[in-house]
Amino acid sequence: MATSACKSKTMLLMVFVAAALVMSTPSLAQSPLQYNFYGSSCPQAEATVRSVTEGIIKNDTTMGAALMRLFFHDCFVRGCDASILLDPTANNTQVEKKAIALRGYDAVNKIKAAVEAVCPGVVSCADILAFAARDTAVVSGGFTTFYMPSGRRDGVVSRLFDVLQNIPSPILKLPDLINNFAAKGLTVDDLVTLSGAHSFGQAHCSVFNGRLYPTVDPTMNATFADALKTVCPAPGTSGADPVVSNNRVTDPNVLSNQYYSNLVAGKVLFVSDQQLMNSTYTAAKVANNSGDAATWMGQFAAALVKMGSIQVLTGTAGQVRKYCNVVNS
Structure with missing residues (x-):
């Protein structure tokens, strides 16, 4: 079975x-x-x-x-x-x-x-x-x-x-995010779909500290914010800039639709993440992705392929490097 x-x-x-x-x-x-x-x-x-x-x-x-x-x-x-x-x-x-x-x-x-x-x-x-x-x-x-x-x-x-x-900056507002993606030939749907990559990975506290200090962003879950503040010092109080997992709810190394559930619950790090809840259309996409892993996975695969065609060099343009970190001599 x-x-x-x-x-x-x-x-x-x-x-x-x-x-x-x-x-x-x-x-x-x-x-x-x-x-x-x-x-x-x-x-x-x-x-x-x-x-x-x-x-x-x-x-x-x-x-x-x-x-x-x-x-x-x-x-x-x-x-x-x-x-x-x-x-x-x-x-x-x-x-x-x-x-x-x-x-x-x-x-x-x-x-x-x-x-x-x-x-x-x-x-x-x-x-x-x-x-x-x-x-x-x-x-x-x-x-x-x-x-x-x-x-x-x-x-x-x-x-x-x-x-x-x-x-795109992690502090961008939704209209600017949409324009940033549109400049690359990507749609609002692609923006929401590809943002799911924030279900894994890490970020430095300095990137989102503005949501914690001097006061907590009201769109952030209060318990989630309190936990972050135990790791991330207030700006100017320490030279350290710790790294935290993007996903602090489930496995931080798994690419999944968990990001959308975290977003609905106010448990995401970046301003740019939370901005997806600021329009009826994108919030509905978030809700759909949260509840339907298979559909999101199909959309993510398609969006990744689409992103991979941005301004590509083909034919005789560019070169095939022998070593990825240096151009051919």
């Missing part, structure tokens, strides 16, 4: 994912990306990324959120071109990774090295980020695996200023 129920749940999720992908992504005739792009040039590419990604997350469950966040940051800054991965150089000291402290760079380098071992010079770092984000949803969220189009090439430009201009 248990096995039958599990199979039924899996089949239902596959139907939702397939339907969401059909409804939410452009046809391949319109997209510069392709499914199974490496089918001939490197047939082991996606399996290699999946295997290494699984091992990384199983060894350290916090790495799932780190890899997902890298993909988001990469796509929102200059498009999905792996520019987030580039190290500073003598000629360019102010690269994207200088703007915000992110984790996962070593993990991406490990995945890239494994892919290079089977197919040297073929698979871009931009595609590796996309595949790793998809595989993170599978490993950390229990998603049925889904197609991630590929064929991205790597950019050669990385500028700190571009991060400041493009990454």
Whole structure:
């Protein structure tokens, strides 16, 4: 009986994912990306990324959120071109990774090295980020695996200023969040759906301390706020900036629709999270996602694929880097 129920749940999720992908992504005739792009040039590419990604997350469950966040940051800054991965150089000291402290760079380098071992010079770092984000949803969220189009090439430009201009701030109000996503070709529905990634991962107290001090934000659950204040000191009282889990209600390393239940209960960290309750439309989407995990998972998969097509470099544009942290010489 248990096995039958599990199979039924899996089949239902596959139907939702397939339907969401059909409804939410452009046809391949319109997209510069392709499914199974490496089918001939490197047939082991996606399996290699999946295997290494699984091992990384199983060894350290916090790495799932780190890899997902890298993909988001990469796509929102200059498009999905792996520019987030580039190290500073003598000629360019102010690269994207200088703007915000992110984790996962070593993990991406490990995945890239494994892919290079089977197919040297073929698979871009931009595609590796996309595949790793998809595989993170599978490993950390229990998603049925889904197609991630590929064929991205790597950019050669990385500028700190571009991060400041493009990454949505955690203190943005709802109209600004909507405009930020719209500038990337993403809808209000995509905003609500992708915000579910805040069901896992971590944040520094300084990012949301304004909701705790000098007075607690009235939209935040009082008990939740009191617990946060035991970890996060008031600004100016300590040089420390502790890290807390985005999800302090259930497992903080699982990608799930728990985020929406937390949001309804006032148990989320960021101003930008709570803003989703500030319109009838987005609040209704939050409520629906809270009560229907399978539908949200299908929508999240589709939105992730859609996000992965932002301003991509294809064809002869850009390059395929040998090492993800430096451009080819």
